Amino acid sequence: MSESLLTLLDWRRRLNDLYAEVRRLRRGDPQAAHAHWQEVRNELFARHPQTPLTPEARAAFTALPVWPYDPAYAFCARVQTDLPTEQFVVQTSAGHDMPLTRVGRVALRNEHHDLGTLDAYWIAVYGGGLFVPFRDGGSGRSSYGGGRYLLDTVKSADLGNSPGGELLLDFNFAYHPSCYYDPQWSCPLAPPQNHLNAEVRAGERSAEQHA
Template sequence: MSESLLTLLDWRRRLSDLYAEVRRLSRDDPQAAHAHWQAVRNELFARHPQTPLTAQARADFRALPVWPYDPAYSFSAAVQTDLPPEQFVVQTSAGHDMPLVRVGRVALQNEHHDLGSLDVYWTQVYGGGLFVPFRDAGSGHSSYGGGRYLLDTVKSADLGSLPGGQLVLDFNFAYHPSCFYDPQWSCPLAPPQNHLSAEVRAGERLAARLD
């Protein structure tokens, strides 16, 4: 038990270091940051004791499938906080309740795409953290049907903010929750208001449909 908790501590430290380096590299070379993100995550999934992969999947693991980096899926947005705060209880993949508080909304618009908007949540667990899950038109086909995570600062998945306070929202770093790999994990699923009508062909994906 104690050894498992210490390896979990190491996993979280490594993720924290990874995202700190991603934020540093992204200032000058987002594609290099993305390549580093892939390389470190592949190493952690392949070798770390806290990998979410099952033993069978780990034996066959080569790399996490991701779309090539596409700058058109990188956004920055101020959090619109003029919305009434709402408390939600969302279901996890294991059927548990997860309390969330909506703290605002971000508009996903740049010169390439207008994807609509996503609500931004604060997780009501110890310490709290910013959480932005989403589903898109490809969920269940080109990515996990339960959705992916864009930000989850409780787990150090934090792409940072710009000097003006806008959140960095780069879908190239979107990833599957642990329950996608092993149902023993209980992961909050994206609520209905965080469903995007377009397919987001960036970030982590299913191994099939390599078009």
């Protein structure tokens, strides 16, 4: 048990280091940041004791399937906070309750796309963290039906802010929760208000789909 917790600590430290480097690289070269993100995550999934892959999947693993980097799916969004604070209890993939507090809403609009809005949540458990999950028009086909994560500061998945204070929300770094790989994990699922109509062909995708 103690050894498992120490390897989990190492996993989290490595993710923290990864996203710190991604933020640094992304300021000058988003595509290089994306390539580094893929490289390190592939290494962690293949070799780390805390990989979410099952032993069978790990034996056959080569790389996580990811769409090529597309700058059209990168957004800067100011968090709209003049909304009523709402408490939610969402279901996890294992049927557990997860308390969330809505802290605002972000509009996903740039010169290429207008995808709509997503609510941003604070995970209302010890320590807390900002959390933006989503489902899109391809969920259940080109990606996991339970949705993907765009931002989850509990797991260090955070691209930071623009110089103007806007959240950097880049779908090229969207990823599947651990329960996508192994149902033993319990992951909060994207609530109905975080469903996008369009298919977002950026970030991590299902292995059955081809770019």
